[in-house]
Amino acid sequence: MTRLIAALLLILAATANAGRDQDEARDLAAKGVILPLSAILEKARQIHDGRVLEVELEHEREHGGYVYELEILDAHGMVWELEFNAVSGELIERGKE
Numbered sequence: 001m002t003r004l005i006a007a008l009l010l011i012l013a014a015t016a017n018a019g020r021d022q023d024e025a026r027d028l029a030a031k032g033v034i035l036p037l038s039a040i041l042e043k044a045r046q047i048h049d050g051r052v053l054e055v056e057l058e059h060e061r062e063h064g065g066y067v068y069e070l071e072i073l074d075a076h077g078m079v080w081e082l083e084f085n086a087v088s089g090e091l092i093e094r095g096k097e
Contacts, residue, residue: 025057028066034086040068043089044082050074057086071097 029036037055044052053071060067066086073079079097084090 028057028086034066035089037068039089040070040084040086043084043091044070044072047082047091047094048072048074048080050080053079067092 025034025037028034034057041052050072053073054069055071056069058067058069059065068084068086070082070084071079072082081093081095081097082091083093085092
């Protein structure tokens with residue numbers, strides 16, 4: 001029972017964080033600080049067509065600001081991770097998961 005409660009708490013915490021990340025991304029895009037996710041998804045589709053499994057907005061000092069991280073499942077069952085500069089839309093990194 002204790003494990004079940006712990007698992008539920010982890011799921012609830014992850015869901016709450018995802019909601020905050022989504023709100024932050026929406027606010028930053030509305031203010032013109034970063035590109036909207038729709039623009040990044042269009043760029044990603046030009047590189048790898050497929051189903052988007054996950055999207056994260058990270059703040060990274062290494063790349064000088066915000067980075068969109070996407071995981072895409074292609075038609076061959078391969079999962080690709082794409083990282084885009086959230087301000088310029090430039091592809092930073094591409095690799096297989």
